[in-house]
Amino acid sequence: MKVVLTAGHCLKNANGGVIIIGTNDLLSNETDVVRHYVDSSSFKVHPQFNIHVAYLDVALIILPEPLKFSNAIQSVKLPSGYLLDESFAGEIGTVSGYGQYCDTCGSSNLLRFTQNRVMQNKECGKSFEIGLIPSENHVCLSTVETNSGNCRGDSETK
Structure with a gap:
């Protein structure tokens, strides 16, 4: 799995950032925490997203490499x-x-x-x-x- 689902309004004007996966503590130094540095070319906001009415407020972040699932990293069923x-x-x-x-x-x-x-x-x-x-x-x-x-x-x- 190389894709993270998020809200479109979170990425609409973002330039990039750090995706932290596998912890509920942003400052964690645990060994199973995964950090990916991504730029805005990795962001795919729904083309019909409308921020003024929160319509189709979804986006994808394409990770540079697939996630390895573990006890701390799992997929969500939609x-x-x-x-x-x-x-x-x-x-x-x-x-x-x-x-x-x-x-x-x-x-x-x-x-x-x-x-x-x-x-x-x-x-x-x-x-x-x-x-x-x-x-x-x-x-x-x-x-x-x-x-x-x-x-x-x-x-x-x-």
Whole structure:
């Protein structure tokens, strides 16, 4: 596997960077941590991505060499077949990132996560900014039950 799936808005204006795989600690010196230095020629943002409405907000990073899977490095299965039409409303979803988890904190070096209920798109649309209407391609997580969600900087390059 030589491809990493990410959000298009994370790469839209990026020049390159370091891809860190196999740890939840950005400062880790563990031997099984993989670091790839990539430039923007390795980025493939969906050609119809529209940042203003978060439409087709996906991108690929082509790595210089294939990943070797281990206990720390594994693939993620994406929905296929009949599940492509599933809304997953009511299921539990996970959001994770290295963003600020408090108003006075900087970005985290440790991957943080929370699990919340997936919302119906109609319910989700009420909490979106004006002009952003979720489509069947979006998945929205409710923060009502847990009072936790994504953090500032979770979906941006560090």
